[in-house]
Amino acid sequence: MNTRPHIALQGLRKLYPGNARPTFDEIWFDIMPGEFVCLIGHSGCGKTTLLNILAGLEQASGGTVIVEGRELTGPGLDRAVIFQSHALLPWMSVRENIAFAIRSRWPGWSRAEVEAHGQRYIDLVHLSGAERKKPAQLSGGMKQRVGIARALAIQPRILLMDEPFSALDALTRGALQDEVVAISATTRQTTFMITHDVDEAMLLADRIVLMTSGPDARVAEIVENGLPRGRTRQELHRLPGYAALRNHLLDFLVERPAGRPADPRHPPLRRIGAAEHPATANPR
Numbered sequence: 153m154n155t156r157p158h159i160a161l162q163g164l165r166k167l168y169p170g171n172a173r174p175t176f177d178e179i180w181f182d183i184m185p186g187e188f189v190c191l192i193g194h195s196g197c198g199k200t201t202l203l204n205i206l207a208g209l210e211q212a213s214g215g216t217v218i219v220e221g222r223e224l225t226g227p228g229l230d231r232a233v234i235f236q237s238h239a240l241l242p243w244m245s246v247r248e249n250i251a252f253a254i255r256s257r258w259p260g261w262s263r264a265e266v267e268a269h270g271q272r273y274i275d276l277v278h279l280s281g282a283e284r285k286k287p288a289q290l291s292g293g294m295k296q297r298v299g300i301a302r303a304l305a306i307q308p309r310i311l312l313m314d315e316p317f318s319a320l321d322a323l324t325r326g327a328l329q330d331e332v333v334a335i336s337a338t339t340r341q342t343t344f345m346i347t348h349d350v351d352e353a354m355l356l357a358d359r360i361v362l363m364t365s366g367p368d369a370r371v372a373e374i375v376e377n378g379l380p381r382g383r384t385r386q387e388l389h390r391l392p393g394y395a396a397l398r399n400h401l402l403d404f405l406v407e408r409p410a411g412r413p414a415d416p417r418h419p420p421l422r423r424i425g426a427a428e429h430p431a432t433a434n435p436r
C-alpha cells in the first residue's frame with residue numbers, strides 16, 4: 153500500500169497584510185492518493201485561502217505544502233480548481249472555455265479531438281445546446297457547470313473544489329454529486345473539496361476535516377467517514393451510522409469551537425458512522 157501522502161499540509165499559516173492576527177495557523181493534515189477529503193468550517197475561517205494555497209494561486213505566510221514528495225511552488229496542470237465563484241473567460245463561449253483548458257493540457261491534440269473530448273464533459277453537466285453561449289448569457293448555475301466541466305475535462309490528478317455546487321438548485325446539485333461519485337470511482341483522483349453541506353460531505357468524503365473559527369483557525373478534528381463505500385444519495389439517510397455522523401458534524405458547526413487542539417500536528421481523528429454494533433442474529 154502506498155502510504156506517502158499525495159498532498160501534505162505542514163504547518164500552514166496565512167497572515168493577510170494589515171491584519172493583526174493570522175487567519176489560520178499551524179494547519180497540518182495529509183491527503184492520501186485517491187482520497188476524497190472535505191473541509192468544513194464557518195464562513196471566514198480561511199477555507200478558500202487554504203484551497204488557493206494548494207492550487208498555487210496564493211502564497212502561505214508560513215509552512216509548506218508537499219505534493220508527491222516535492223514542495224509546491226505554483227499552479228500546475230496536475231491540479232484543477234473549481235472556484236466558489238465561476239471564473240470563466242468572458243469573451244469565450246462555453247465550448248471555447250473548455251477547449252482552452254483541454255488544449256493547455258494536451259497541446260498536440262487535433263481540433264476534432266479537443267472538440268469531441270470537450271463535448272463529453274459539456275454533455276455530462278447537461279449544457280448541450282448552450283455550447284456557443286458566452287458566460288454573460290448563462291445563469292449562475294450554468295456558469296458553475298461550465299467551471300465543473302472545464303476542471304473535469306483536463307482529468308487532473310488533483311481536483312480542488314470550493315463549494316462547487318452551492319449556487320445550484322437542488323436537482324442539478326444532486327445530479328452533479330452523483331456524477332462526482334461516478335467519476336471519482338473510476339478515475340480515483342485525489343480530491344479536496346470545501347462544502348457547507350453536511351450531507352454532501354457525508355456522501356462524498358472519505359475523511360472530513362473540521363476547521364475552527366478564525367482568527368488563528370486550526371484543524372479541530374478529522375472525522376473518518378465510516379458509512380459504507382459505494383453509498384448513494386438516495387440511500388444515504390437510511391444507512392446505519394448516518395444519524396451519528398450527521399449529528400456530530402452539525403454539533404461542531406453549531407458549537408463554533410474556537411479551542412485549539414493540544415497538538416496541531418496531530419489533530420484528533422475520529423471514526424464515526426460505522427455500524428455501532430456488528431450485525432447480530434435476527435431475533436426471529
Ligand SMILES: Nc1ncnc2c1ncn2[C@@H]1O[C@H](COP(=O)(O)OP(=O)(O)OP(=O)(O)O)[C@@H](O)[C@H]1O
Nearest residue numbers: 168169175193194195196197198199200201202236
Ligand atoms: N485579500 C485579502 N486581504 C485581506 N484579508 C482577506 C483577503 N482575502 C480574504 N481575507 C480574509 O481572510 C479570511 C478568510 O477568508 P476566506 O475567503 O479564505 O474564508 P472562507 O472560509 O472561504 O469563507 P466562506 O465560507 O465565506 O467562503 C476572512 O476573514 C477574509 O476577510
Ligand SMILES: [Mg+2]
Nearest residue numbers: 199200236314
Ligand atoms: Mg470561501
